[in-house]
Amino acid sequence: MDGTIIFLVTVVLIIVSVMAWHLYVSAKRKKIMSRPTSAKWENILQSNIAVYRHLPPLLKQQLCDLMKVFIAEKNFEGCGGLEMTEEIKVTVAAQACVLMLNRRPKFYPNLDSVLVYPSSYFAKDVDYLSFGTYVVHESFRMGESWKHGIVVLAWDHVKRGALDMDDGHNVTYHEFAHQLDEEDERHADGVPLLTRPSSYITWARVFSREFSRLKKALRHNQETVIDEYGSTNPAEFFAVATESFFEKPKQMQQKHPALYKVLMDYYKLDPAEWV
Numbered sequence: 001m002d003g004t005i006i007f008l009v010t011v012v013l014i015i016v017s018v019m020a021w022h023l024y025v026s027a028k029r030k031k032i033m034s035r036p037t038s039a040k041w042e043n044i045l046q047s048n049i050a051v052y053r054h055l056p057p058l059l060k061q062q063l064c065d066l067m068k069v070f071i072a073e074k075n076f077e078g079c080g081g082l083e084m085t086e087e088i089k090v091t092v093a094a095q096a097c098v099l100m101l102n103r104r105p106k107f108y109p110n111l112d113s114v115l116v117y118p119s120s121y122f123a124k125d126v127d128y129l130s131f132g133t134y135v136v137h138e139s140f141r142m143g144e145s146w147k148h149g150i151v152v153l154a155w156d157h158v159k160r161g162a163l164d165m166d167d168g169h170n171v172t173y174h175e176f177a178h179q180l181d182e183e184d185e186r187h188a189d190g191v192p193l194l195t196r197p198s199s200y201i202t203w204a205r206v207f208s209r210e211f212s213r214l215k216k217a218l219r220h221n222q223e224t225v226i227d228e229y230g231s232t233n234p235a236e237f238f239a240v241a242t243e244s245f246f247e248k249p250k251q252m253q254q255k256h257p258a259l260y261k262v263l264m265d266y267y268k269l270d271p272a273e274w275v
Helices: 002-033 039-048 050-054 057-073 086-098 155-163 171-181 197-219 234-247 249-255 257-267
Strands: 075-078 111-117 121-128 134-141 143-145 149-154
Touching (some): 002 057, 039 057, 039 086, 039 155, 050 155, 057 086, 075 086, 086 111, 111 155, 143 171, 149 155, 149 171, 155 171, 171 234, 197 234, 234 249, 234 257, 249 257
Parallel strands (some): 075 111, 111 149
Antiparallel strands (some): 121 134
8 A cells, every 4th residue: 555655646746747847838938938029030030031021910929939939948059160140040940930830839849959051061871781781871961850859951041941932942841840740759750740639540641642642743754833852751741741831832722732731730820821
């Protein structure tokens, strides 16, 4: 009996501690959000973030509030000789936080740091095979998302993507979509954390069909709304579909209505209204 009581008391203490921590974090974030948006931030948003100029006032305010928390909680580091500036932080944070608008924000809980290079950077991948053998792949990259702790971005591509809101390419949306994909603690598989169990059935059906449709279109050399890189695997398909959802919403809505609807339900937004 004594052991059972000790166990129950321990469980209660853990639950109370977790609840207290969440209350503390929530109160801290509300305090950060209550701070006024600086004129410097507003100038950067107006000049660098094309989509910001099209958002309705309530979403603009919501975006600024989310950015305040994001910048306060995440570590930004310049790499390859890049000096970290307020412009870089605001430009990255704005695009990352667009993906959190109108949803209960988790602020990318697995993310600690954003590493930013001046331009495309050189990186290596190692694929381990059997019996201690491995293959090294080398490539130049615009960005990457690590499951635990880090998003890496190339500043020139970040800014280019932010300035052009309808070319279908946005490296920041892409890499932060990968972060959303991994919030369920699984490897990136193209299925983010959904709010309702029934949503997974619809998601699987629509995404599987659209993924196959993209690969078929590419085999027949047909033009596609969704970039061909999305045919790599389901995780890349979700990230590329996110880019198209925010950057080519009317085209996606017209040619991929079911996919657009599923993404609209997930992101709680209708970017076609902003165009």
